[in-house]
Amino acid sequence: MTRAPARPLPCDPVPCDPMPCSANCPMARFCLAGRLMRAGHAAAGDDARQRTVRLRKGQSLYLLGDAVTALYAIRVGTVKTHVTTEDGRTQVVGFHFPGDMVGLDSLARTQYASYATALEDTKLCVIPVQALHAATASTPALGNQLFLVLDRQAQRARALQTMLALMTAEERLVTFLLWLADGFAARGFSSSEFILRMSREEIGSYIGLTLETVIASSRGSTTAD
């Protein structure tokens, strides 16, 4: 179980900035935003040209409290969303991979409810909320798609709740790794071998353990990393 090297740039950085999302995005087949936009394709006319954003490892996409101006869809890279408690402790609330949307948890709000930070060099499509609103207004099917996407997030949140409430350290880690494996498999990557873009500490924060316990549990688990 090895960590990612410092700045790997695992995917080719396709230069596709001012292009329709579905044209040449490597994640087009799996991209939720793509499904959203195709559901209402041409609803916004050739307004479908996407702006993109690049982040280097460690850079923030938005901060907690920032005005919500856009959602984002990951093209390449990995993003974590996280919050802090009043006493300074930090808590990772989600990991996001190519094809995932970032910022959904703040869609109903005026200010972002979390921080979003790149775990590696990352490129994202920008989906201005006003454009999204206009598109959903003109295309009901798009709203349904969005609704399903939100439901998936809620499902995952419930699964996490039961995991945190009644699983042991090793069960949590195994479950987490299986989730990752499923996610990679769904994107067409190997589910039996992959690189962890997040640190042990970030994993531990997400599943409610210290980094030392994450390591100890990974020792106990089969090496079927």
Added chain:
Amino acid sequence: MTRAPARPLPCDPVPCDPMPCSANCPMARFCLAGRLMRAGHAAAGDDARQRTVRLRKGQSLYLLGDAVTALYAIRVGTVKTHVTTEDGRTQVVGFHFPGDMVGLDSLARTQYASYATALEDTKLCVIPVQALHAATASTPALGNQLFLVLDRQAQRARALQTMLALMTAEERLVTFLLWLADGFAARGFSSSEFILRMSREEIGSYIGLTLETVIASSRGSTTAD
């Protein structure tokens, strides 16, 4: 800190079955379903006549896997939603009080994703999903309201996640009781004195502790029950 007696019937069982929700429901001021329906009032004409359901303590509103035919709004009483793991352990995923909606977590699904069980004698309004769909289709504002309600659920889920991940037993219990107090205050009841309708075991399940630890932590906490 005392538990509820066996069958208290704390609220008067108003016989209001075939009446518009807002007419005589004691929770009208706080009812999410009421807000939903008023947002689209007369959208469905006098179809607004509500069917209601009564449950006695321990009875189920629906079972995991049942076909999703309706949402419910609590008039009087308390409901828990819960799931079970493959190895038989049970996990409370939510408590629901007068004015709350029950079944929202399954709204995007064809089968309920949890069990819903009454913690005391309870009366609910029935909101058929097809009626809800019709109403949202004809009244966009209603969809927005629903969207906000779903977001509130998601917020609570995130708060629970951080609670389970990084709070101690006593912190969890205190937080849980404060949530209850806030909820009662928002409904116009006393926030400093109230009856726990759920057992220690159910509380423990919800906040990831055993019933013994719930007791031990409640001893430690101030008696500001």
Added chain:
DNA sequence: CGGGCTCTTGACATGGTTCAACACCGGTGG
């Protein structure tokens, strides 16, 4: 080559669970 990361490991402390016993209360039947 040195500095600062993350990762790893082991010893130790401790919060929470487990287990067992008992108190309390309401309901039920004699």
Added chain:
DNA sequence: CCACCGGTGTTGAACCATGTCAAGAGCCCG
């Protein structure tokens, strides 16, 4: 009315999983 019974709540003791602390290894980067 009383005795019994089951469910829930309470308590304490022993155990164990996990957190805490400290030290060192490996690696990337300047």
